Amino acid sequence: MKSKPNNAHISLILLLLIAINCWSQQPPELTATGNQAYCPLRDIPIVTDFNITNPDNVPINNIYIQISEGYERGEDSLILTGSHPNITEGVFNNTEGKLKLEWTGSGTPNDSELIAAVKDVQFRNNTVNPSSDKAFSITAGEANYLPSTDHYYEYVSDIGITWKNAKIAAEARTYYDRQGYLATITSIEEAILSGDQAAGAGWIGGSDEAVEGTWRWVTGPETGKSFWFGDGNGTTVGTDIPFAYWNTSNNEPNNLGDEDFAHVTAPGIGDPGSWNDLSNTGESSGDYQPKGYIVEYGAPGDPPLNISTSTKIYIPRITATTTPTPICGAGTATLTATSNTSFVIWYDALTGGTNLRSGDTYTIPSPISTTTTYYALASSDGICETGERTPITVVVNTIPTITSTTNTTICGAGTGTLTATASAGTINWYDMPTGGILMGTGTSFTAPVIFSTTTYYADATENSCTTLTRTPATITVQYTTEPLATSPQTFCDIENATLADLTITGTTILWYANATGGTAINPSELLVNNTTYYATQTINGCESPTRLAINVSVFETVVELPSANIPILEECDNSIDGDDTNGFTLFNLTDNEAVLLNGKNASDFTFSYFTDPTYVISSEITNPTNFENTVVNGQTIYVRIANNIDNSCTTETSFEIQVNSLPVIQYNVTLKNCDEDGTPDGFTDFNLTEADPFITNGDTTLTVTYYLNFADADSGNNAINPSPFNNATANTVYARAENLNGCHRVATITLEVSTTSFPTGYMNNLEQCDADDSIDGFEIFDLTQASADIINQFPTGQNLSVHYFRNLNDAQLKKNEILPQDSYINETPFLQVLYVRVQSEDNGDCFGVGAHVTLTVYTRPEFEVNPAEIVCLNLPPITLAPSNAQGIYTYEWFNEAGTLISSQPTASVTEGGIYTVIATSSSGCASFPKTVTVTESIIATITQNDISVTDDSENNTITINTVNLGIGEYEFSLDNSNGPYQDEPIFEMVAPGIHTIFIQDKNNCGIASIEVSVIGFPNFFTPNNDGFNDTWQILGVSSDFYPTSLIYIFDRYGKLITQIRPTSEGWNGWYNNEQLPATDYWFTAQLIDEDGNIRVKKGHFSLIR
Incomplete structure (x- = not known):
């Protein structure tokens, strides 16, 4: 809890609850007996005997009786029975489980009346199954007495008292010469009596002030003893007194605000009587404000104090049972149980039921056949039947079957x-x-x-x-034998005989392709000619070990076709017999033989034809190639197809023959037309099909075709196109009218022409620009714009109508007219001629036709531009220009603000932006705008300040800071302007020496370069004049880098051998004109850059010869 200001005060309250004349008198001594078995729901005296010994006649004004152990609030209570006129029974204190008997008579209290009253005090419990045994303390003082510790406990109310002041106040209190101290609670019974059953909540004697997290008792005889380690997740393991009763619901102790002192929680906070930790002062109000403290009286060596005594009652319990051996099927058994009262009563139900008998054993009197549970009750006296019953189950196991x-x-x-x-x-x-x-x-x-x-x-x-x-x-x-059958066996293939069709005697026949081995064949498999099959039989799942061989012959037959697949032989009625309407004609019946063979070889079979379905000899047709039907309009022909090798294998089928009637037509028809094709020569195009309904008498099932002569029409050869047909070819044509059965008759058609004319050379032009998204040469025309001018070409006073068509044929035949006229999209791109039909509404037979309207679609200008360009700010301006122009146009260029910057085909620009160009053709058609996005870039700007070098290391690196390079997109190369280039501005594993960095603008605005120095100290040199490593010099120094540096070389003894300049080739291994030996030498280098900064490096290298 949070720390509060100390409201320190010491409250020393001496409550003398026993009125005595002087402390030198001997206190009264209370004795009691009683250890009784309790019958639930019955009241029972708390003592079997009670006495007070009071040699000094110390007046006893009050007797306190408390349920000191096993108390259950709300279930347990104490009551005074009998008549005791001089003694008043106080209200039972439900919190403390305590009853007060007060002397209220006149004069000195009478011990005999107090004794009689105590003997009439009874314990009462309102539950069938009390939870635990009970202990009663009887004392002449108000403090609570716990028999198990022989200590007394007192709650002192003192709101706001600090823990330290409470410790002082508790130690100042005595009880019958026993020294008081803040309670030290070491058992659950003590916790319940001093906490849960106390008159209030308050301080106790635990603290971790000395060592945070180590809780010890710091009062009374347990001073210094540990009882808890840690916070709310701590433990009693390893402590001196392993008992604690912290409020776990709030994870106590939680040390919120330097809380170092133990306190019993307020009512309603956690488990009743549990503890929490508070600061020395606690809160100033509320549940965490100290309300008092708990004083404990009693320590080793204290003189006996017999102002208290105690008794007990115990709850009858079954202490042991014996489960009988399970019974098979049905039987009896003997059950045993023992109790702590020596009285056991047996029942057949958990509650109620029948009292079976009393005693430690119960034998089931008659056999039982199902698992049954009996119940044993521990009785306080053999009569009491109230209490918890213990089940004992007799298991009856079913005998399996x-x-x-x-x-x-x-x-x-x-x-x-x-x-x-x-x-x-x-x-x-x-x-x-x-x-x-x-x-x-x-x-x-x-x-x-x-x-x-x-x-x-x-x-x-x-x-x-x-x-x-x-x-x-x-x-x-x-044991199974092979089946029985004859061999060989023969079949016709038209039977589609399978293995299942073989005649055989046996059970569950299996067929095989071989005498031994292999797997069984599906009995639905078709038999194959000249094949031996092998059979077994299976009885009760056992297949015969040997196989029966059967030889099979299969003779070929024709597979009968479905009637729907056999064509009907059809012939048209003719006049060979003198009458082409009587339904008789000649047939060649063999025309169907190829179909009837159904793929078989004709040389293997013989055909016979019959008129009777019974195939009687008298009905056989002897002249099948020239057979005249015997039934009007047709009949059924019956066919037998026999195998030439075995004529018993035959196929019988049938087909139909049919005589079709000729169509009924008009033999002579005249067709008229007007000469309005612009050439008044008496010839014009006809649509011969206009004669169809006259020829056929309106029978639309007839098909009409046209020919130049009767012979072609009769034979159906050389048909002409009926539309258009110009009478310049012939003025008489012949029509073949054919019905659905293919039978025909021929009619004669006479063509007559009336002449009309259309103005010569007339043409009306309609023009549009191709203004949609795609340049496809198509646009919408309003043809009615030409109609008035067309009508004006004819004499006035006529009732004329104008019709437009795509071609001359359509215009002449007045089909596929263009409608509607005011929204026609040309169908030939860019240029299309339409045909006009001007027709008299008074006489529709004649009309004027011609190609008199031209539709022209001018193309929108087409060209290309590069959609993206780069302008280098360090280079001259760039020129924007169109490309792939599809014609000669004029141009206009605009900047982002819409300002015209050029009226020429090109435009010069010096800065980035979005530029727009529009082209216009000579026909006045404008292009769609095209844009060019110009992006700015520039060559890189680089200085030594933009470069970081890490050298003289295992991984020499050069890093370029790209912040100041410029607006371009750059890539980097080391020592080669031709690359390769990389995007990352860092080079690793760089060899010591002078290097050039090249920075290239990816937009081709140029390459910038700069030299850098990477310092390195060679580990050896080999002065053998082979051109490699002949001298030793620091790498990365030059006249531009560290030119004033000082470089000294020493031998192993520290003798100066030479000093070399950064700009020299280095030391060659000589000293005073003598070659020095191959060994290690030392150097000291002071590298001085152009700003005067000094780097000092010392090391050694090897001279190798």
Whole structure:
């Protein structure tokens, strides 16, 4: 809890609850007996005897009786019975579990009346099953007495007292010469009496002020003893007194605000009587404000204080039971139970039920067949039947049964497996119905090798209960012979005979392609000519070990076609017999033979034709190639197709012959037309089909075709196009009218022409620009704009109408007219001529037709521009220009603000932005605007300040700071302007020396370069004049980098050998004109850059010869 200001004060309250004349008098001594068994829901005296010894006649004004152990608030209470006129029974304190008896008579209190009153105090509990035994303390003082510690406990109310002041105040209190101290609570009984059953909540004697997290008792005889380590997740393990009663619901102790002192929680906070930690002062108000403290009286060496005594009652309980051995099927059993009262009563129900008997044992009088539970009650006196009953169950196990068995059959001598199922338990297999040998266990059993049918027996066992009668299961040994049949056997292939059609005697026949081996053939498989098949039979699942051979011959026949697949032989009625309407004509019946053979070879079969379905000889047709039907309009012909090798294999079928009637037509028709094709020569185009309804008498089922002569029309050869047909070819044509059956007649058509004319050379032009998204040469025209001018070409006073068509044919035939006229989209791109039909509404037979309207679509200007350009700010301006122009145009260029910057084909720009160009053609059609996005870029700007070098290392690196390079997009290369280039501005594993960095603008605005120095100190040199490593010099120094540096070389003894300049080739291994030996030498270098900064480097290298 939060720390609050100390409101320190010491409250020393001496409550003398026993009125005595002087402290030198001997205190009264209380004695009591009583250790009784309790019958629930019955009141019971708390003592069996009670006495007060008071040699100095110290007046006893009050007797306090408390349920000091096992108290259950709300269930337990104490009451005074009998008549005691001089003694008043106080209200039972439900919090403390305490009853006060107060002397209220006149004069000195009478001990005998107090004794009688105590003997009349009774304990009462309102539950059937009290939770625990009870202990009663009887004292002549108000402090609570706990018999198990022989200590007294007192709650002192003092709101706001600090823990330290409470410790002082508690230690200033005494109780009958016993020194007080803040309570130290070491058991649950003590916690309940001093906390839960106290008159209030307050301080106790625990603290972790000395060592945070180590809680010790710091008062009384337990001073210094640890009882808790840690916070709310701590433990009592390893402590001196392993008991604590913290409020776990708030994870106490939680040390919120330097909380170092133990305190019993306020009512309603956590478990009653539990603890929390508070600061020395606690809160100033509320549940975490100290309300007082708890004082404990008692320590080792204290003189006996007999102003208190105690008694107990105990709850009758069953202390032990014996579960009887389970029963198989049905039976009886004996149950046993013992109690802490020596009285046991037996029942047949958990509550109520029948009182079966009293005593430690109960034998079930008659057999039971189901599991049954009996109940034992520990009685306080053998009469009391109230209390908790303990169940004892007699288990009756069902005897398992064999519910099913599965017999099996084996083929010849061998082993077999039997199976069985049981209602429960393990299945056992025997070779005899009783006794015998146990052959195996489990739901399946595999027998040893047997040669004849053998029976085995099964039972089941569960919970030591076994089936009363064994169930038989048999393994049948089956020996199977091969089946019986004749061989060979013959068939016709039209039968589609299968293996199943072979005649054979046997059971469950299987067919094979070989005498041995292989797998069985499907019995639905078709038989194959000149093939031997092999058969077995299977009896009781056992297949015969040998196979019967059967030879098969299959003779070929024709497979009969469905009638729908056989065409009807049709002939048109003709006048060969003198009458083309009587329904008789000649047929060649053999025309259907190729179809009837259904793919078979004609040389293998003979055909016979009949008029009767019974195929009687008298109905046979002897002249099938020239047969005249005997039934008007047609009949059924019956056909027999026989195999030439075996004429017993035949196919019988039939087909229809049909005589079709000729169409009914008009033989002569005249067709008229007007000469309005612009050439008044008496010739014009006809649509011959206009004669169709006159020829056919309106029969639309007839098909009409046209020919130049009768012979072609009769034969159906050389048909002409009926539309358009110009009478310049012929003025008479012939029409073949053919019905749905293909039968025809021929009519003669006479063509007559009336002449009209249209103005010569007339043409009306309509023009549009192609203004949609795609330049496709198509646009919308309003043709009515030409109609008035067209009508004006004809004499006035006529009732004329103007019609537009795509071609001359459509215009002449007045079909496929263009409608509506005011929104026509040309169908030929860019240029299209339309045909105009001007027709008199008074005389529709004649009209004027011609190509008199031209539709022109001018193209929108087409060209291209590069949509993206780069302008380098460090280079001259760039020129924007169109490309791939599809014509000669004028141009206008605009900047982003819409300002015209050029009226020429090109525009010069010096800065970035979005530029727009529009082209216009000579026909006045403007292009769609096109844009060019110009992006600015520039060559890189680089200085030494933009470069960081890490050298003289295992990984020399050069890093370019790109912030100041410019607006371009750059890539980087080391020592080669031609690359390769990289995007990352860092180079790793760079060799020591002078290097050039090249920075290239990706937009081709140029390459910038700068030299950098990477310092390195060679580990060796080889002065052998081979041109490699002949001198030793620091790498990365030059006249531009560290030119004033000082470089000294020493031998191993520190002698100066030479000083070399940064701009020299270095040391060659000589000293005073002598070659120095191959060994290690030392150097000291002071590298001085152009700003005067000095780098000092010392090291050594090897001279190798």
